[in-house]
């Protein structure tokens with residue numbers, strides 16, 4: 001008998017786990033979830049403090065590199081993405097941020113009228129169980145556990161106090177009424193364990209008879225006949241086969257792999273497909289375009305005072321941390337270390353905080369070509385809504401080859417200026433406060449001599465990194481040029497939907513996991529024909545200019 005499903009979900013990542021779990025709630029729907037990576041049942045994935053090991057593990061990531069970046073002197077940049085059940089939610093840093101309400105109101109102003117804050121808030125509430133309890137903004141009984149970090153290390157408190165002394169507000173819940181200001185971070189960590197999309201949604205659904213999960217299976221192309229998606233071609237253990245689909249193929253392969261897969265299926269810009277000899281099934285010029293990210297840099301400080309986490313992470317102590325986590329799910333092993341942060345503005349003419357800061361109470365210094373932990377701390381900063389745009393294209397027609405990813409980071413002058421001003425805000429405002437006095441902090445990078453715009457520009461171009469938030473490559477919109485419509489449906493191909501970070505029309509002021517979850521929850525309801533959740537009347541903070 002031919003293998004047939006009602007829905008085929010490609011990619012068991014953040015969005016894919018939610019789609020598969022929600023669609024299989026209807027017992028009459030046969031759902032197939034296909035994932036290139038393998039099992040996520042691993043201690044390093046479950047243990048938040050093992051994050052550095054997760055980052056180094058090549059078995060659970062795609063190993064993509066972006067670039068050469070034309071505005072960063074041809075530099076290539078590591079651009080991680082999870083290749084494992086749970087996708088990038090299984091390898092990410094677990095920081096939970098929803099974004100600024102104005103991000104979504106901006107989407108609505110661009111035509112996506114039911115993606116404004118009032119319409120997305122009910123889905124953010126639906127998906128979460130916030131440990132501090134529900135209110136108008138927060139959810140109390142969803143599958144995604146969100147907790148406020150203990151932030152017990154004294155440096156976190158110092159960071160917050162210094163921000164206050166510099167005149168920035170402290171916000172009690174940056175995922176509630178007011179995002180802007182200094183905050184104690186919130187995470188997808190529950191009882192000491194990473195709360196990935198797999199743990200929240202997929203594992204509880206695994207025993208359903210109408211859900212099939214195929215791991216270690218690469219989708220090579222979507223089968224499109226006469227403008228209709230009717231199946232997928234998979235590669236498994238060296239052979240290929242076609243699986244058919246009666247209702248929809250839902251692509252959730254992430255912002256870099258989704259456009260690649262569409263192009264391999266003949267859906268994309270004609271010139272790109274012709275270049276690689278791929279037969280065009282639907283010409284869609286914008287597939288792969290509009291690529292955005294959150295680029296950023298670290299500002300690092302050494303301290304005379306041995307009071308940073310660095311001293312608690314020596315090899316013998318690390319063994320104790322591992323043991324404490326293993327037996328009690330407590331201690332530093334239960335932390336992602338990013339326990340405080342801030343959303344701030346570097347200029348008065350933006351309505352939203354254009355810079356996100358993440359504070360880490362430890363740092364490392366390059367000594368004789370080796371990164372050595374030293375007493376100190378560092379502040380990561382990234383641009384919330386950069387103006388530069390890049391693209392994902394193909395390296396070849398071979399599904400095994402990675403896509404060509406070029407962000408064009410710092411193409412726009414404003415992005416460069418914002419990052420330079422962001423560095424100045426840290427050293428000139430956040431650090432120049434009485435709260436730091438006892439630490440006698442000394443700037444390690446960029447370094448006290450790097451002060452002019454020119455020198456800071458050189459520093460930023462040389463050290464520019466990423467928060468790993470690619471998005472936008474299959475833009476959702478109400479206009480005919482957009483790749484997908486406001487419900488994620490491909491305009492040019494029937495029975496084909498995209499639901500993942502690639503459909504975000506514009507970056508949001510947040511790490512992307514929670515926003516992608518919200519999008520998946522909202523679109524899953526549309527596919528199932530459920531009535532949309534009633535828009536919220538909750539207000540939100542807007543600073544007076």
Ligand SMILES: Cc1cc2nc3c(=O)[nH]c(=O)nc-3n(C[C@H](O)[C@H](O)[C@H](O)COP(=O)(O)OP(=O)(O)OC[C@H]3O[C@@H](n4cnc5c(N)ncnc54)[C@H](O)[C@@H]3O)c2cc1C
Nearest residue numbers: 011013014015036087088092093094095219500501511513
């Ligand atoms: C290192 C890192 C740290 C991060 N930290 C945070 C954080 O702290 N907080 C936060 O909110 N966000 C964070 N993010 C970002 C966030 O996790 C992602 O934006 C989000 O998970 C993207 O979800 P997605 O569904 O779009 O894609 P993914 O979760 O990446 O899912 C795509 C899935 O599709 C699979 N796939 C791809 N191609 C194929 C194919 N051809 N066949 C079969 N399967 C395929 C992949 O293996 C993957 O499982 C981080 C990202 C990274 C890389």
